[in-house]
Amino acid sequence: MRILERRAAPAEGAAASALSTALAVLAALAAGGLLFLPFGADPFSAYAALFGESFLTWRGLGFTLLKAAPLILIGLGTVVAWRTGFGFLGFEGCVMIGAAAATWVALMVREGQILAGLPFAAFLPLAILASLIAGGLWSGIVGLFKSRFGGNEVITSLMMNYVALLLVQYLVSGPLREPGGLPQSPRLPRETWLPQLFDGMRANAGILIALAAALVVWGLLLRSRIGYEMVVTGLNPRAARFGGVEVGRRQFMAACLAGGLAAMAGMVEVLGLHHRLIDGMSGGVGFVGMVAALLGKLHPLGVVIAATLYAGMTVGADAMQRQAGLPSSIVFMIQSLIVLFILAGEFFRRYRLRLPGRRTASAGEGV
Amino acid sequence: MTPFLSARGIVKRFPGVLANDHVDFDVRSGEIHALLGENGAGKSTLMQIVYGLYGRDAGEILIEGRPLDLRSTRDAIAAGIGMIHQEFMLVRRFSVTENVVLGLKAGGGLRPLDLAGPAREIAELSRRYGLQVDPSARIEHLPVGTQQRVEILKLLYRKAKLLILDEPTAVLTPGEAEALLKVLRTLADQGHAVVIVTHKLHEIMAAADRVTIMRDGRVVGSVKTAGSSEAELARLMVGREVALTARRSTRPAGPxxxxxxxxxxxxxxxxxxxxxxxxxxxxxxxxxxxxxxxxxxxxxxxxxxxxxxxxxxxxxxxxxxxxxxxxxxxxxxxxxxxxxxxRHVGSVGALSIAENAILGDQRAYARFGLLDRRRSRSFAAELMERFDIRPRKPEYPAGKLSGGNLQKVQLGRAIASDxxxxxxxxxxxxxxxxxxxxxxxxxxxxxxxxxxxxxxxxxxxxxxxxxxxxxxxxxxxxxxxxxxxxxxxxxxxxxxxxxxxxxxxxxxx
Missing domain, CATH: 3.40.50.300 (P-loop containing nucleotide triphosphate hydrolases)
Known part of the structure; x- marks a missing residue:
């Protein structure tokens, strides 16, 4: 008797999806646990150190939230784009564009510039708006190519990443360069920095911005009429057209919003962490954010959880290496294993295992 | 006479569904046997088990009285069982011969493919069964009815003795359908066993010798068509009396x-x-x-x-x-x-019935840009009540509805828009x-x-x-x-x- 059999219908629904994700994470942790053994380390205490550091200490939690904020924002952008059937991969570029826009606005708050003396409460909305618009325009180009000319957004958005990275490189070596210094912008005035969440904690208001964005995206995508049209477009463009949805317009909107959200991640990085525009500062966060969105099953709240978990593992990995001398690369392998196992989980929603014992049992009760 | 194929006590469970509940079914050589049932009655599952696509939880399959160890479609084909699906599995740019030998080890390795031999054999098969297929014709140039006969040729070339056809006339013109039934009769006359899976009663009465009727995963009857009627078959299939003709009043058309x-x-x-x-x-x-x-x-x-x-x-x-x-x-x-x-234009399978019920009318359900979900749910509940859509759960995913229930959602939605x-x-x-x-x-x-x-x-x-x-x-x-x-x-x-x-x-x- 065959061991694998196709299910009559794929297992669907929130419960099946959550269960398969949870099992994938557990399986990845179990498989990853084996990697600790050659070092003579006990996997359980290694995991305790890993998660204890990143979630249970004040300092570690601060770092975790600091790293989670941009991942959440990028993950949300991914949710919006992919749920609308727009296979956008240009988040890395949008992060840089958003960072550049925020830097530009912040530098205008310096002494002698036009926005000098602007209070933070007025500056922050302005910075958010600037990064949203810059990122939205940037990804909107890709969206326009797609909805107007049918250009493949996967390729154009990937290419646009390079353009964005090189554009920022140009900015920090030319127009925005700190006089005499490295290829980076001048340090932003202190009054434009995102405030710390609590005194002595590394996390800043960026995580609040990210959580607010998650709430907005949840409301837009899952509760509003436009979100409904976007979701229908993503699931089935033909049904969307049938339902009077202007598919091209919705995809264009999704593209702009996705880019805008990723650009806000860039803003949070600049105003909260680096405090200046640096060449190559995004460092792949645009791609990790997509992974977080996948782990979060393209649900706004799932993204918050997955991004925080991912950030925590990264933070814990550093601590584990410092304290226990275990290589942090193990943690990155576990992160990759989680992704692999989640993809494998998709397979088991379509197929089921049939253990040979079961068949005999049910055959016995027959006739 | 021993039937060519007998299925005995077939049980097949899917999570939450008993698709086949101790089903007995047999087909004799030389007969056209119709398998009749509503959607979801289990007839496709049964045929897929016989063809080796699905495993079974209990029961056995006998070929000419001997148990068959059926693990895959390969075993089924080796035992002389062939199946034609609703969507044809043909390469449109290949010739008839190329399609027929596709998947067989005709040449093998680096030796060139020998197509002349198979082409002669196909022409001979075509003549013998009155199929009228030119082995050198390209599939894309053939009408649908002929493409279907190419599928039949594929099975005959593989020495199939039992041919299972799933809804064979769904894609044919009335003329083509008639021709197909004639071909099937020739096949039966020459000793093949033929199963047609269908829900068209008039076709069964015209073409089949025997008919097995399934309902809710069980066989509810197996009768000779000669001693039966469309009304009886419909009653067996549905479980109650059905009106097969619509009554229309005469009414003058307006402007x-x-x-x-x-x-x-x-x-x-x-x-x-x-x-x-x-x-x-x-x-x-x-x-x-x-x-x-x-x-x-x-x-x-x-x-x-x-x-x-x-x-x-x-x-x-x-x-x-x-x-x-x-x-x-x-x-x-x-x-x-x-x-x-x-399934692909009128509805979105992953969304709920309530979400599908407002498709096209979503603007009317939005207040300040937000969808009024309570109203869409109560509208869906109303639709389900009025058109008897089951299960009566507005949150149920539309993709899991049966065709009939989904159609009622579509129709109800259109009617509700007045x-x-x-x-x-x-x-x-x-x-x-x-x-x-x-x-x-x-x-x-x-x-x-x-x-x-x-x-x-x-x-x-x-x-x-x-x-x-x-x-x-x-x-x-x-x-x-x-x-x-x-x-x-x-x-x-x-x-x-x-x-x-x-x-x-x-x-x-």
Whole structure:
């Protein structure tokens, strides 16, 4: 008797999806646990150190939230784009564009510039708006190519990443360069920095911005009429057209919003962490954010959880290496294993295992 | 006489469903055996088990009295079992011979493929069974009916003794269907066993020797067609008495509602799908548009509903020119559409019934940009109550509904928008008798309510049962139009095949 059999219908629904994700994470942790053994380390205490550091200490939690904020924002952008059937991969570029826009606005708050003396409460909305618009325009180009000319957004958005990275490189070596210094912008005035969440904690208001964005995206995508049209477009463009949805317009909107959200991640990085525009500062966060969105099953709240978990593992990995001398690369392998196992989980929603014992049992009760 | 194939006590469980519940089924060599049942009755599952696509939880399969160790389709083919699916598995750019030998070890390794031998053998098989297939023809040049015979050839070439055909006439014209049944009879006469899976009662009565009826995963009867009747089969299949003909009142049609003038439309490949087509749809009438699939019916429906741009001509609703209007505008102007592809165009399977019920009407359900979910749910509950849609759960995913229930969602949604003109495309395709009855009754109720209905269907029985007027479409043109009283099967059949139907002595109106 065959061991694998196709299910009559794929297992669907929130419960099946959550269960398969949870099992994938557990399986990845179990498989990853084996990697600790050659070092003579006990996997359980290694995991305790890993998660204890990143979630249970004040300092570690601060770092975790600091790293989670941009991942959440990028993950949300991914949710919006992919749920609308727009296979956008240009988040890395949008992060840089958003960072550049925020830097530009912040530098205008310096002494002698036009926005000098602007209070933070007025500056922050302005910075958010600037990064949203810059990122939205940037990804909107890709969206326009797609909805107007049918250009493949996967390729154009990937290419646009390079353009964005090189554009920022140009900015920090030319127009925005700190006089005499490295290829980076001048340090932003202190009054434009995102405030710390609590005194002595590394996390800043960026995580609040990210959580607010998650709430907005949840409301837009899952509760509003436009979100409904976007979701229908993503699931089935033909049904969307049938339902009077202007598919091209919705995809264009999704593209702009996705880019805008990723650009806000860039803003949070600049105003909260680096405090200046640096060449190559995004460092792949645009791609990790997509992974977080996948782990979060393209649900706004799932993204918050997955991004925080991912950030925590990264933070814990550093601590584990410092304290226990275990290589942090193990943690990155576990992160990759989680992704692999989640993809494998998709397979088991379509197929089921049939253990040979079961068949005999049910055959016995027959006739 | 030992049956060629016997299935004994087959049990098949899927999570939450008992698809086959101790099913016994046998087919003898030399007979055409129909397997009849509503959708979800378990007949496809049974055939897929026999063909080795699914494992079984209990039961055994015997070939000529000997148990068969059936693990995969390869075992089934080796035992002489062959199956033809609804969608043909042919490579369109290959020749008949290439398709027939595809997957067999004809050449192997680096040796060149020998096609001359197989071609001779195929020609011989074709002659022997009256298939009329040219082994060197390319699939893409063959009509659908011939492509189906290529599928039969594939099985014969693999020495199949049992041929299982799943809904074989669904894609054929009446003429082609008749020819197919003749071929099947030849096969049976020469000692093959043939199973046709179908829910078309008249076909079973015309072609099959015996029929096994399934309901809810169980066999409820196995009878000789000679001693049975359509009414008895329908009763066995559904479990209650069913009306197989729709009762129409005679009722004069009102003024014109939807006019199509010289409409020209291209298809996806840029070919001309509609070529100067004109129609006039009047209040309180059902205009049946008959035709073989793919003669421009879908493009017409799409052009009427704004899903496809017109290259020329006009679409008028009353006095209003809708030719350039968007789908949303047409909908609010009063043109409703029930598409043929209810799973991929008319609904979104991953969304709930409630979310599907408002598709197209989502603007009316939004307040300050947010959807009023309580209202959409209560609307869905109302629809489900009124049209008897099961399960009665507005949160149930639409993709898991049966075809009949999904169709009721589509139809109910269109009716609830209170349209002036309703375009229904293949409304009962793939539905079982009970659901067909419900859909027909609903269309006739709408007609009584004074709606103008364009019924696009490839089922002549449906067209003749419901329509006040019948038009026949062929290659994007109307071949002829007649009142229901003048419509007869033969004349319509000829027009569907592209002749003007004048052979029978009528002049076009």
């Amino acid at each position: 014109s509602v939807l006019r199509v003038e010289n409409l020209t439309v291209g298809d996806d490949q840029g070919r001309r799908a509609l070529d100067g087509l004109s129609l006039d749809l009047r209040e309180g009438e059902i205009l049946g548009l008959a035709g073989v699939d793919g003669n421009g019916q879908s493009e017409l429906a799409q052009a009427l509903t704004g899903l496809r741009a017109a290259a020329g001509g006009r679409v008028l609703l009353g006095a209003r020119d809708l030719t350039r209007a968007s789908p949303a505008d047409r909908r609010s102007a009063g043109v409703a559409y029930v598409p043929a592809d209810r 349209p002036r003109a309703l375009i229904v495309e293949q409304p009962t395709r793939g539905l079982d008798v009970g659901a067909v009855e419900a859909v027909w009754a609903e269309l006739l109720r709408l007609r009584e309510a004074g709606k103008a209905i364009l019924l696009i269907s490839a089922e002549l029985e449906e067209i003749l049962n419901l329509s006040d007027r019948v038009a026949v479409i062929y290659e994007g043109r109307i071949m002829g139009e007649m009142s229901a009283a003048e419509a007869d099967l033969r004349r319509i059949g000829l027009m569907m095949a592209g002749s003007h139907g004048e052979e029978v002595g009528h002049a076009d109106p």
